[in-house]
Amino acid sequence: MSLQGTTTGAGVAAARSSASAWDMDPPRLGPLAYYTCFKGIVWREVLRYLHQRERFLSALVRPLVWLFIFAAGFRQTLGVSIIPPYETYVLYEVFITPGLIGMIQLFNAMQSSLSMVYDRETGAMRTLLVSPFPRSFLLLSKLVGGVAVSLLQVYAFLAVAYFWEIEPPLYGYFTLLPALILSGLMLGSLALFMSSVIRQLENFAGVMNFVIFPMFFASSALYPLWRVKESSVLLYHVCQLNPFSHAVELIRFALYGQVNWISLAAVLGFTAAFLGGAIYAYNPSKGLIGRRGGPGAGA
């Protein structure tokens, strides 16, 4: 319909009624509105992920390469003694599966934080931030969206790994879920925090070298920490302080229906710290966005 030339009273009235009262006061934002917004943000993340086929594939292929090739090669060289939560000797493949799950989440978190940097430049982040909901709520929703994507990736990986003798107890798949959500939130909030403070994050190679590799290798993902201690006590302590180690241990125990309380506490603590940092950094009055100079694109 045409919007122009509605100078008659009837025309204006028609335009108004078809727009159903443009001049109505905006509604109150109740719990239902919050839920709608939350769901919308999470759903967008999932939709975007499903539309990016390369990202879907690479998220699946990366850990499988580690499982099929790396683990097979190390199977004979690296013996793993019986350590909790394992009750028998386990194959090296079984041992590194929780580490690979952690890796999936780590990559996903870094990728979504990269997409946030990209978003900030294209303006999609700004569209998010002009929503009338509190900014911390928006960021948290965005974070949960990233975690939801990582859940899809992890379960797809476990489904394939099942045929490679990675057969945790059936209930393990369920007890794993809360652990994945927590570790996903921790890694996501770390990435979110980094996206707001580190300018160089646009370069994924840089992130690989300075964040992903150190976090992944200096952790309990690929080798039990007592083995690390044998070669270097310092490295052992580094590994113990590494948030990623705790994410991996939380996942490892959860996969067998157990809770590693120390790792749980560590993951919760790190999540709170990173999330607090991210919310602080995105706060318009204290934020670090403004200090860097210039809004996104253009002058």
Add this chain to the structure above:
Amino acid sequence: MDMETGPQDEVEAAPALVVKNVSHRFGETLALDDVSLEVPRGKFVVLLGLNGAGKSTLFALITRLYDNVSGEIRIFGYDVRRRASAALQRLGVVFQSRTLDLDLSLKQNLLYHCALHGIRGREARTRTARALEIVGLSDRAREKVRNLSGGQARRVEIARSLLHRPLLLLLDEPTVGLDIGSRESVISIVRSLVETEGLGALWATHLFDEVRATDLVVILHKGRVLFTGPVPDLLAKTGTPNISDAFRVLTGTTATELAA
């Protein structure tokens, strides 16, 4: 409901947008220097300035990407810092940079925006359909944004900015990079919204031919407001026959600088 601040009639009579004595610096550079301007309800206001004049900084402050440290910004009487939610509910924005998800359909993009304002279900679908109708893209609702031309994508962004029925529209150089036909259609959509629905609009541009004689004009140059008022006053004040001459006289820029 949300009238906690100030007497009710104060909020009800308030202009769509008031920017008062706002300054902003990035490190050493003063991007905005004591900027004041107003968008009355139902008026089309052109914010005229060259690249780097501070238009985008001003928009970033109004949309609360970061806070204004000095002065105040009010949308229909609601301070954007203290009453951010109420202010943002009444504000629709078209950013200079592209902000749509290219791999999602028009409809998915718009429904996402509805969700960002807490609008859901049938209401969200109705508003999405209506907004696409306003910008003349109803028949392409299911297509991916990637397949649209620049002008069409801009129209979708306008549709998106209308979903929560704001009474103030902010448009940051919405016609940049568009061909003449697309420019015309984008401008006429916004102008007719101002005329028929009574929206206030702040239209930032550096293109003088987008100004109409009946518009209000704000001239922003190097972070300072040099003029605000109706077009005839601008011409009378500068003693010039047209806007580009008036701009040149006010800012002291030469024709070659303008061309650059």
